[in-house]
Amino acid sequence: MEDFTTSTGQSQQPLSGQTPGKPGGQSLGIAALITAIVTFVIAVIPCVGIIAMIPGIIAIVLASIGLSQASRNNSPRGVLVAGLIIGVVATLISFSQIFVAGKIGDKFQKEWGGNIENVINDVQKNVLDELEDANVSIKINADGDSVEIKASAGKQDRHQELEELEKDNTGINDSLDKKK
């Protein structure tokens, strides 16, 4: 147990919020410094840098409370000031990570905006090309009779069909000029 007896023999009680045997705010200073250093290390890792904002703010709060306690008790503030400075810098680095992520997101969105139209056009073209060469077959079964209709949607088949039809109708003049 700590001895809080002064030279005059009077028993001195520790102040509220103050750990016995430690100057005011020192425990908070240690907590703030440790949190701030850990925050600093996390903040410079891009993967998890954004999370560092939370411990950064905690470090700043701890250091601020510790500083106010230390100023009240007139105790040393070295650890507290170090914790506050490192905490503020770490939080700023963490904020910059949000800024970086936002900017990269924006950049990609702009690039994607242009690319999306190209992708849609490509897909549309591919679908139409595939439909051009598609072979459609319809089979109907009714009372034991079955009928199969084969319809080729291919471009070449359609051309052939058209040519055949044109050959068959060569004797019929259907032009408007001749009718007049």
Next chain:
Amino acid sequence: MTAWIRKNDSFSELIERFRREPYLQINLIFTGVILLVFAYSGFFSPVVDNYPVVCLHEKLTGEPCVSCGLSHSFSLIIRGRISEAYDWNIYGFRVFIFFAAQLLMRIVFSVFYIKYPDSGKQLITYDAAVSIMLFIVSFLPYIEWIIKQIDLS
């Protein structure tokens, strides 16, 4: 008996110093934190791929960042598979060395601080200087990457 009492006295004195000296407390807590980092790397397996921490940067932007694969890299280094660790994250090994060096420094500096109480301030200054330099050297690629991203945007 007297030897036991003397030993017990020196132990309680040591505990008392730890309670009194913020530097020793900070060193002790950091040793615990670094050991936790190593325990995390050892506990989660690169084969099972059950890491709880995901890259927030990749989630937000859709693009992998320079520190992606760091957990895998640490786990592989802990298991002695250093060449594979390089494949996961090229800078993983230097960050791992930073943590290992810090663990060693916390222990060594604490011992020196207890043994030579008069040189306390000097030791803290050396510790801070070496730690800052080590930090910059180890995390420089990540810091550069962040600056580059800000510049590009």
